[in-house]
Amino acid sequence: MTKADLIDAVHAKAEGLSKKSVGEIVDAVFDAAADAIRDGGRFSYPGFGTFTVKESPEREGRNPQTGAAMQIKASKSVRFKPAPKFKDSL
Numbered sequence: 001m002t003k004a005d006l007i008d009a010v011h012a013k014a015e016g017l018s019k020k021s022v023g024e025i026v027d028a029v030f031d032a033a034a035d036a037i038r039d040g041g042r043f044s045y046p047g048f049g050t051f052t053v054k055e056s057p058e059r060e061g062r063n064p065q066t067g068a069a070m071q072i073k074a075s076k077s078v079r080f081k082p083a084p085k086f087k088d089s090l
Contacts, residue, residue, distance in 0.1 A: 037078060049082040 001009075003026070011022045036043040037051050044050040058074040082090075 045083075047083050047085050049080055049086055052079050052081070053077075054079045 007019060007023050007026055010026060011017065011019050014022055017025075033043045033051070037053060041053040042050065054077050056075050056077070059072050061070055061072045062068065063070055
């Protein structure tokens with residue numbers, strides 16, 4: 001599903017709202033969720049799931065072409081854990 005598909009789906013269910021206003025609402029929701037993850041490290045929506053920040057420490061790895069040892073920098077990524085109700089519906 002693309003952003004346009006999401007806006008179309010929400011627009012079909014929201015009576016009295018224009019596509020432009022639905023697009024602004026969708027943008028605002030995702031901006032708020034990103035801010036919550038960035039600031040607090042966690043965003044949870046009941047019945048859907050939880051987004052958390054996962055920190056990976058610096059570690060030693062190998063270059064697959066040469067086999068030489070190299071350092072892989074520490075990084076952060078976002079993890080998603082579906083709510084049991086959502087997971088059971090899949």
